[in-house]
Amino acid sequence: MEFITDYNLEELRERFVSLGLEKYRAGQVLKWLYKKLTTDFSSMTDLPKEQRRLLEDTFRFHPLEKLDRVDAPDSRKYLFRTHDGHIVETVLIRERDHLTLCVSSQVGCAVGCTFCATAIDGLRRNLTSAEILDQFLQVQKDSPEKIRNVVFMGMGEPLANYDNVRKAAEIMVSPWGLDLSKRRVTVSTSGLVAQLRRMAEDPIMRELNLAVSLNAPRQSTRESIMPITRKNTLSELMEVLVKYPLPRYRRITLEYVLIKDLNDSKRDAEELAELLRRHRKRFKVNLIPFNPDPNLPYERPELTRVLNFQKVLWERGISTFVRFSKGVDVFGACGQLRAKRDYVKISNP
Ligand code: SF4
Structure with missing residues (x-):
């Protein structure tokens, strides 16, 4: 078809x-x-x-069949079925003055982050560009307001499905397509170094917002929770990111899932600050307290620990925000959005 x-x-x-x-x-x-x-x-x-x-x-027009919609006060979760029977999740989030759509780029994910529920079943397959775009079209049709923001933070590692994500993003930001602002489309990656290099050379992709899941300030911890980083090492990743051709007034978002007793200590915060010290204008950090999942062996840190972590970074001049998700089945890192989430900006402590 x-x-x-x-x-x-x-x-x-x-x-x-x-x-x-x-x-x-x-x-x-x-x-x-x-x-x-x-x-x-x-x-x-x-x-x-x-x-x-x-x-x-x-x-x-529609490669996806809409199966279900679950409404919450600040969000709607849509479940779609592909022609070959896979389930795809898409979440529409009400933020203060606009709607953000979180789209999936793959069925499952091969990256294997140990704190991520999407990783449990591995990768089933890439979504086509039509399947990615159809998430937008079907949700937009169902929505009373224009969707202005798109984040590739649903199921999957977008850069592992580079060509289809690129095509979908091209249609999203082109004047003959959905004509969204390039600043309002965000690609979130676990940090695939070769694909980031490709993105940096790509006139469409490099104009989009970039978010990278960092999750640890040192190679050994990062490797223990993100097996993919054995190949895509922290030093290679930082090398690509400090050279990445950012559009004016744009920063790279570093996502950091805070996991109790694993990467949430003062020492971790200090090492992270040191890692970013020479390039702090280039980055902002989003701290995401881990949301417990019965299938995963991790816990969420105490709020005071989260705020202390943030304080260390702020004191060293690094813009750092805490992103709280609401509800137990919600998560904010790539591949884990389940229902709804909320961004809470905490000012400089
Ligand atoms: S966090 Fe993202 S990259 Fe890691 S396994 Fe989950 S979906 Fe894949």
Whole structure:
């Protein structure tokens, strides 16, 4: 089956020509789709009837089937089913004055972070760009307000599915697509060094916001909770990040899941501050107190410990925020968003 959301404008023009249609019709169709959210060719009234029929016979709009929606005061969780029976989670989050959509990029994840529930079943498969975009389209259609922010923080490691994430992001930020601001689309990665280098060279990807799960200030601790870092070492990661071509006024977000007695000590905070000292203007740190999960052997630190950790970083001039999630089944690191979350900015202690 052929999905129209698998094509960017250039590719769709070529495909239309191969179908015997004029090139410019591709732009017309994408305007209906991404500006008016029309997912019915028969309503695209500026196309001749026979062309609409041909398009109907050729393309489909939705690769995902919406199974369920769970509403909470500040969020909605959507469950979708793929054509081959996998379940994909997407979460719409109400933040102070806007909506943020957290999309999944893979079914499961191969990275294997030991604190992450998504890792338990490993990777099933990559999502296609159409499956990634369809999460946006279906949720936007169901939402009373325009969704302005997208974070690739749902299931999966987005940079392990680079080409499909790139295509989806291109459609999200292009004027002929969803036309979201590049500043409002965030890719969150566990720190795949080769893909980060690729991203730094990529005119579309490097314009997006970048968030990296750091989770420890030293190689040995990081390796113990993120096996992928045996190859993607902390020193290589930092080398890429300090050279990363950031757009003006932009910083890289470092996500740090605080786990009791594992990476939450004063020494950990001091080492983290030292790691970032020479480049502190380049980074901000999000501290995410771990949310206990019955399947995982970790605990959340006491609040005072979290705040003390933050204080050490603030005192050394590093912008650091605590991100509390609400509810036991919610988590804020990549791959773990389950229902809803909230950002609480705590000012300089
Ligand atoms: S935290 Fe992210 S990268 Fe790590 S296993 Fe979970 S989904 Fe994968």
